Amino acid sequence: MPAASPAARNGEKQVPHAVVMPWPGQGHINPLLHLSKRLAALGFCITFVNTDYSHTRVTQSIQRQQQEEGALAADKMKAPNFNITFVALPDGVPAEETRTCDVPQISRGVVRAAAAFEKLLETLVPPPTCIISDTYVAHTQDAANKFSIPRVSFWTQSAACYAVHAAVAKGVVTLPSGALEANEQLIMNKLIKTVPGLPPLCREDMPGFLQCCDGPDFMFDFCVRPFLRADEAACVVFNSFEVLEGEVIDGLRDQEPGCQFHSIGPVLPAEFFSGSKLSLHQPMNRALAYFPEDFNCLKWLDRWDKGSVLYISFGSLTELTGAELEEFALGLEASGVPLLWVMRPDLLEGGGPGALPEGFEERTKERVMIIAWAPQLHVLAHPAVGAFLTHAGWNSILEGVSQGLPMLGFPYFADQMINCRFIGEVWGNGQAFERQGAGQLTRALVEEKARAIMGASAAGDDDDEARMKEQAALLRQRASQLRDAAREAVSSNTDGSSIKGLHCLLQCLQVLENAESNPHSPQPFSIS
CATH class of the missing domain: 3.40.50.2000 (Glycogen Phosphorylase B;)
Structure with a gap:
């Protein structure tokens, strides 16, 4: 009892x-x-x-x-x-x-x-x-x-990643064991078409802890076990919204009728959706930062024209190899694009500080600012930022989507490979790098993708300029559509899908007697 x-x-x-x-x-x-x-x-x-x-x-x-x-x-x-x-x-x-x-x-x-x-x-x-x-x-x-x-049960990654976890937990996706090393490339490239609501995925798109199972493994168990008892929770809540991942969430509802699934995102400060700069001294607008935030970057951004700066951040856990950092630096330098680049003290593999190519900072000092950590919500809301080079962690995805920014994804682990697949193939609001091992990332590729996302051509190439501008305009158009959908989802004025999801959450917590019939209850995600 x-x-x-x-x-x-x-x-x-x-x-x-x-x-x-x-x-x-x-x-x-x-x-x-x-x-x-x-x-x-x-x-x-x-x-x-x-x-x-x-x-x-x-x-x-x-x-x-x-x-x-x-x-x-x-x-x-x-x-x-x-x-x-x-x-x-x-x-x-x-x-x-x-x-x-x-x-x-x-x-x-x-x-x-x-x-x-x-x-x-x-x-x-x-x-x-x-x-x-x-x-x-x-x-x-x-x-x-x-x-x-x-x-x-609050899921902080994409609903698509939740669906993959659930499919593995319930045996819908079978995992290789033992033979993975011998036939690794063949197995990793095999398409998985059995996850409802998702496009076909390669096994290498899946979170690393779910790519194979070879005997008892703590992390595999830790990642899978919660999905075997999902129906014990009052509900499962996604930090997402219906336009972005509705097909995935509907697939989960069909597959698991014993669970309640609600989307309440993007779970971000209301002012973030207002289309203007965020107030610096409003506690509701501040995110947790493990590293001290450098607010001087906002003054630096004030110098630049609207949409002219590429913002770069690989999140709080991503580690780059020394070779990757060098290729990024030299490719971005060659692109000629203004950059605000977050370089954590422990960005390099093994936890060391990043070492930029000799002379990089001197050669780019007029158009590049490098900082240890940024007040990211404030940066993304700044009008000078035109695109976002990101590790494709889910918070960064939602923050970029909510500001209508085209995104360039460089995934590291967890849900980031799936998120990059959605950026390029499902949502159409950006592009992604393939992270498949040594030698895959080159400075030429970095330069090409940085130019493409910003609509910047090589000097003197008129045909290239027209093509780049057209491609970038299409990405910006789709990014703007998703931004508008995010704002509508959290708006009380339009009875947004995430407002309805929040009412259902409160009902699950036994706060509202009937969330569906209480349109006048508080709207914590409404736009002020």
Whole structure:
């Protein structure tokens, strides 16, 4: 028999209290933090739970932001309508060890935090009424079942990637074992046509942990197990919208009638959809940043004409080889395109700083700015930015889509290969590099794709100029259509699909008695 919920033990109605737990990586934390802010603005009490290493980085980020905004208290967001408390759980990893890019180690820490999470639920005041957690953090479902409170499974990657995970978990996609190494290229190129709502995929498009199964494997188990119990959650929520991935989500609804699937994205600040620059000192507009953000880049962007700058960021986990960095640098230099380039201190494979080709910075200083980390929402909303060279992580995809920016994808892992396939072949709002091993990336290819995405021709080539401009115009047109669809999805004025999804989410959390019949309930994603 399930234990009584902490809320039920009080025997009285209370303010809804959501315990939120992400998988502890920046790209997973940010969408849940944005959602938490929205729910807090609706009157929710939020306890935001992280493993201790990520908790430290989160609070450091908040401290930096509060210093910039003249705020106080690092462990509490004291802004209008915010009631968010940040809590750390031990992950069992020595404090001196870094976890930044070690996905298996981070994931093991999540599993080790299970007992501490249940203990936390027993001690929180006010008692929790619901759990919202990353799909991968499956132990939170055990806690929800134990205390008889609803749990929302929040998927932070593309719905297409969710569908691939579900297909592998349920045996719809069969995996090679043992023989992968002997016939690797043949197996990796074999088309998979059995995932509903998705175009045919090569196995190499799939997340790396799902490409083969050869005996017991922690990461394979960690990635697949949550999808075998998806129907235990009150609902599964996607940070996506129907125009972007409706066919995929409908395929999931058909395949898994026992699950509720809702799209509520893009889960981003309302002002991000306004078509103007973001306010620098509005807490709702700030994203978590593991690295200090360089706001000087916004002043640098002010110097440039509308749509003239290519923004480059490979996210918080991608690692480049030294050869890849060199080819990117020399190809981008040859393109002649103005660049704002984010180069993390640990961008190189093995966690080292990037070493640019000799003389690169001097030769390009008039048109290139290189920074360690950018306030990305503010950069993408800046009118000078004309396109986005990205690792194709899902947050970056949604942020670029929401600003109508053509995208050039260079995938690294996880859902990024699938996302790049959609950019080039399904959505038509950009192009992608194939990342298939050493020698595949050349400076000539980088130059060609940078020119194409920006509509910039080689000097003196009139035919090339006309072709480039036409191709770039088509990409911009499609990108603008997706931007408009994203804005419509989150607009209360048009009863957008993601507003409806949010009502269903609140209903699953037992906040609304009937979300469908309550058009006047608060609209946290409405455009101001």
